[in-house]
Amino acid sequence: MQQKIAVLGPGSWGTALAKSLVENGHDVRLWSHKEEPVQEINNKHTNEAYLKGIELPKELKATSNMAEAVADVDAVLFVVPTKAIRSVAKQLVAVLETKPVIIHAxxxxxxxxxxxxxxxxxxxxxxxxxxxxxxxxxxxxxxxxAVRDITTVTAACEDLEQAKYVQDLFMNDYFRIYTNTDVLGVETGAALKNIIALGSGAIHGLGFGDNAKAALMTRGLAEISRLGVAMGADPLTFIGLSGVGDLIVTCTSVHSRNWRAGDLLGKGHNLDEILENMGMIVEGVSTTKAAYELAQDLNVDMPITETIYNVIYKGQDVKEAVRQLMLREGRSE
Incomplete structure (x- = not known):
């Protein structure tokens, strides 16, 4: 059944999800607070700043008018940076007339x-x-x-029927959705893996190999699980798609801007310059601070996160930070 869906945020992920929804036969409106991408999407059917070389469906319509985007919608999908979620939600509430399912990616x-x-x-x-x-x-x-490569993700909601609704919206022969009820665990794994991706990139930038990368990802997953469980998550969630799955893809690919930022840090580049030239939000930087503070509040041991925090926020030398991490007191796995 065709659904009317507003996608809020014309970045790479928002555009790719909107494209997939249109290909599934839904009526999709992509909202941007800037007029430039709206004109490009509507007139050229491209979004070169975020999805270079991708032709978008002509049926995909973009708008900078929030009321127009969400008129009569069945669902609203948020795909904006974390720091913008609250302000965009306020804009939505001011003009919303239906009672849609709220999705965020x-x-x-x-x-x-x-x-x-x-x-x-x-x-x-x-x-x-x-x-x-x-x-x-x-x-x-x-x-x-965006090029229909096989992709699998999780739709999580405490109400399983709502998760199944989102599953049905997106499922096709290249995009498979599983359901889950552990919202806390899925969101925690999604956020924290960006910190480990920064570290994985830095390891590469410093010239270390696969042994170091495997160690970082494995111990990073242990940290993610410890903090997530302390917050109330199901530990099994972290061995699923939104846990180890997301960790693998983000820590091993040049598509990951968190990995790329870490790689440049490892090569000695200045963080401010890295972020300025990246062109997209590097969520792992702000998440590192939040996770470090959460770990302190909950008394959770997160040495990798603390090390990355020291590099980003206290200016510690990357090589020295890795050395100190390796020389910590020995312990049992």
């Missing part, structure tokens, strides 16, 4: 509050103006989904 924690994205959305969008919030997350590069 963003990854991170809010600074200062350390709240997950679903918590922010539930705070800002009153229950009388929405159905449940569903999280869409897993090992997925926009560049690959």
């Amino acid at each position: 963003s990854k991170g924690f809010e600074q200062e509050t350390h709240k997950r994205i679903s918590e922010i959305l539930e705070e800002e969008i009153p229950s009388e103006k929405r159905q449940n919030v569903v999280v869409l997350s897993g090992p997925s590069h926009a560049e690959e989904l």
Whole structure:
């Protein structure tokens, strides 16, 4: 059944998801707060700044008018940076007239509050103006989904029927969706893997090989699980698509901007310059601070996260940070 869906955010992932929804026969409107990508998508059927070389369906319509984007919608999909979630949600509430399912495919924690994205959305969008919030997350590069490369992710919601609704929206022969009820675990794994991806990139930039990368990913997963379980997540979630799956894809691919940022850090580049030239938000940088503070509050041991925090926020030399990490007191796995 065709559904009317508003996709908020014309970045690479938002555009790729919108493209997939259109290919599934849905009526999709892609919202941007800037007019330039709107004109390009509507007139040229491309979004070169984020998905270079990809032709978008002519049926995909873009708009910078929020009311127009969400008129009569069945679902609203948030794909904006974490720092913009709250403000965009406020804009949505001001013009929303239906009671849609709210979906988000963003990854991170809010600074200062350390709240997950679903918590922010539930705070800002009153229950009388929405159905449940569903999280869409897993090992997925926009560049690959956009060319119909095989991709699998998780739709998580405490109400399994709502998760199945989102599963049905996206499922096709190249995009497979699994359901899950552990929203906390899925969101935590999605956010924290970006920190480990920064470290994986730095390891590569420093010239270390596969042994080091495997060690970092394995021990990184242990840290993600420890913090997630301390927050109330199901430990099994972290061996699924939104845990180890997302960790693998983000820590091993040049498509990952977190990996690329870490790689440049390892090669000695200045962080401010890296972020300025990246062209897209590197969520792992802000997530590192939030996770470090959460770990302190919950008394969770996260040595890799603490090391990356020291490099990013305290200016510690990357090589010295790795040396100190390796020379910590020996312990049991």
